[in-house]
Amino acid sequence: MKSLLPFAFAATLGAFAVSTVHAEGNDSWVVRIGGAVVAPKDNNGTLAGAGADVSSSTRPTIDLEYMFTPNWGVDVLGAWPFQHDVSLAGLGTVARTRQLPPTLGVNYHFMPDAALSPFLGVGVNYTNFFDTHGTGALYGQRVSIANSWGGAVRAGFDMKISDNWLATVDVRWADIESDVKVNGDRIGKAKIDPVVFGASVGYRF
Numbered sequence: 001m002k003s004l005l006p007f008a009f010a011a012t013l014g015a016f017a018v019s020t021v022h023a024e025g026n027d028s029w030v031v032r033i034g035g036a037v038v039a040p041k042d043n044n045g046t047l048a049g050a051g052a053d054v055s056s057s058t059r060p061t062i063d064l065e066y067m068f069t070p071n072w073g074v075d076v077l078g079a080w081p082f083q084h085d086v087s088l089a090g091l092g093t094v095a096r097t098r099q100l101p102p103t104l105g106v107n108y109h110f111m112p113d114a115a116l117s118p119f120l121g122v123g124v125n126y127t128n129f130f131d132t133h134g135t136g137a138l139y140g141q142r143v144s145i146a147n148s149w150g151g152a153v154r155a156g157f158d159m160k161i162s163d164n165w166l167a168t169v170d171v172r173w174a175d176i177e178s179d180v181k182v183n184g185d186r187i188g189k190a191k192i193d194p195v196v197f198g199a200s201v202g203y204r205f
Contacts (some may be wrong), residue, residue: 030073032063032168034200038082038101040192047180047188050088054192057082061198063168070112075121077103077172081130086180086190088137095143097132101125103152103174114160121154125174127192134182142183145190150175156198164204172196 040054059082065075079101086095105123129145156170176192 027069028067028204030065030067030075030166030202030204032061032065032200032202034061034063034168034198035059036061036079036196036198038084038194038196040084040194043191044086045177045189045191047086047088047190048182050090052188052190053087053089054190055085055087057084061200063200063202065107067109067112071109073107073109073119075105075107077101077105085135091137094136094138095132095134095145097129097143097145099127099129101127101174101176103172105152105154107154109158116157116159118157119155119170123152123154125150125152125176127174127176127178129178138182142181144181146179146181148176148178148192150177158202166202166204168198168200168202170198172198 035058037056037058039056044052044054046052059080061077061079063075063077065073067073081098081100083096083098085093086097087093103123103125105121107119107121109117109119111117127148129147132143132145134141134143152172152174154170154172156168159167161167173195176194178190179186180188180190
């Protein structure tokens with residue numbers, strides 16, 4: 001049931017945004033290219049009885065936003081795969097994984113015509129873990145991390161450069177919790193819940 005809540009909330013906001021299109025009749029697209037740092041929270045759960053730590057990762061990103069109105073937009077975030085090391089207390093790095101975190105969100109831009117326009121957003125995140133393998137104490141073992149659905153929130157601002165160009169700085173948070181298995185046996189849940197710091201340059205058309 002928890003996994004359905006982000007969809008319901010995002011769908012409700014999306015329906016409201018679409019309903020305003022007919023009233024204002026003003027739409028556009030914004031494509032943003034930049035980079036992001038995925039910084040997992042401290043204390044990433046307990047795996048096999050030991051405290052887990054997931055490393056940060058920095059990668060290029062691309063974001064496409066459809067502005068239904070001057071204030072309301074729906075965006076999807078994509079990225080080059082992020083890579084993370086998983087460490088256990090007393091054992092060091094025991095696994096390495098890659099992940100893609102596409103995120104769909106509904107955003108409200110408070111002052112779309114201003115030189116500096118803040119915005120807030122809410123949405124849903126799907127994190128796909130792949131190419132996971134054991135290292136160190138788990139070298140040669142079959143390690144897997146389950147994919148994750150969860151809610152996401154976003155805050156940031158657009159800085160107008162020209163009529164078409166803009167710069168964007170934002171911060172996101174995503175609810176990411178995944179079961180971890182070694183040789184098919186569940187050893188615990190990784191609670192990643194990262195803060196994502198992003199900066200990009202965008203073009204409006």
